[in-house]
Amino acid sequence: MQEEVLSPDDRDFVTALGTGLEVILAFDAEHPRMTLSEVATRTGMNRARARRFLLTLHALGYVRKDQRHFELAPRVLQLGYAFLSANGYQSVIQQILEDITRESSESSSLAVLDGDEVTYVARSAAKHRLMAISLAVGTRLPAAHTSMGRVLLAQLPDDELAAFLARVELTPYTDKTLTDRDALREAILTVRRQGYAIADQELDSGLRSLAVPAFDAHGKLLGAINISTNAARIPVETLTDTFLPLLQAKARLIRTHVG
Amino acid sequence: MQEEVLSPDDRDFVTALGTGLEVILAFDAEHPRMTLSEVATRTGMNRARARRFLLTLHALGYVRKDQRHFELAPRVLQLGYAFLSANGYQSVIQQILEDITRESSESSSLAVLDGDEVTYVARSAAKHRLMAISLAVGTRLPAAHTSMGRVLLAQLPDDELAAFLARVELTPYTDKTLTDRDALREAILTVRRQGYAIADQELDSGLRSLAVPAFDAHGKLLGAINISTNAARIPVETLTDTFLPLLQAKARLIRTHVG
């Protein structure tokens, strides 16, 4: 999968579509409501252009307009919904993630690889939500430094993994972040052998997580499921001794119930 | 909110954006993977056009390509995520919905009004999932015939409600569906007085649900929360006697914890 990609100035590249999607993405928690000019500056377009796209999105029902302010309409959820329903996530999987949360009292998620990032596809948050708000379906995190990312990278064929390792930029998020390519390769190869990954405060100090791959009945990789914990409360031993068997049992459950 | 809407042939309507979004929506559970030609026929475009849009979406990373087959990439989730995070859903609300499910053993959801339909924004499914698969975040249902829809319609100012009643088409989904405009108006006005709505198998026989409005601390309407049940198992009395107090208590909880 993924072959020759169109360069964004090819003869059959539709600029307008890319621009429109950019306008949608310009809205976030910090900018839920914006005027035309704000959208223009945030997206780097001139006001005339931003206006055309906002009016178009408004006409299509993806954006609401209140005098001078624009905001996203619920209709945009349909776009993501198209993906989720097309891929049959949110079926049994959501249920199983909630079971994991109930049995472990920790947050649990399913993520898939998209480029060099993992994308959260389903999630069940634990009660004591520390960074829970910022993690939700649709969130993207660098694959290299997350437990789910490493599990998914470990599933790649050798050549794709090598290509990834060659191109990836290793940002030191914490003092525990692996920033050495060889060390990262070793870590991923270890994940391949062991069948699970632990990321211990590599992305954020205080965040410790465990992940295993999830396959369907046909052996097709659905994604990675994880349990993420507060490092101050849960030692690494609990991850390997208690949570790993739990996660592996749930992965088997998925295998027998999906597909 | 919502004023003069652009007609789809105005000088500043961007056709290409609408077309691109249509292509995304062409994918669903029945058509998760399609060839160029399939997309063309499903969207009613010629192949050349469908091709340019698919290639564009591919270049932007919203679509994956495997030889002749295209499928949506996880990146499309970002679009819906922009909406959810911009509006601060999925914060405390998801948690509360799960509490409702735990305490009632029934599915619970939050939905908002979008045009004449309700859109599911957050959801917690019960174990015994009968029609659970088809209901998920992003799902749209006709406002007139759902409990959440009626709760939300009841919150509209009189003129907007009148306009809705004048234009809405009342499809008889079941033999219990209200298809008379005056009866529907009465039902909605009753919801206004009572503060809750019950839809008893109006959309699907076997589906009985109860909804109340949810406000944040500033009194702003967040949406409607509901409990939906299997009519064969749960009588209407249980809805009013047991589930209504529960739902109202949770609505108060939202009011004190959000905003």
Next chain:
DNA sequence: AACTATGTTTTGCTATACGAACAAAATATC
């Protein structure tokens, strides 16, 4: 080998992008 369905390229025509000029608010200054 003929046929059909699918994917790709070409071409004349149309929609789109940009800058600039204008209009209307909002804000600052006196």
Next chain:
DNA sequence: GATATTTTGTTCGTATAGCAAAACATAGTT
């Protein structure tokens, strides 16, 4: 509180990027 100033929103003209349709090419089928 009126007037200047700045910011924001809208309209217009024009070069060009992108479109639709048809012609062409290729891969599958019978």
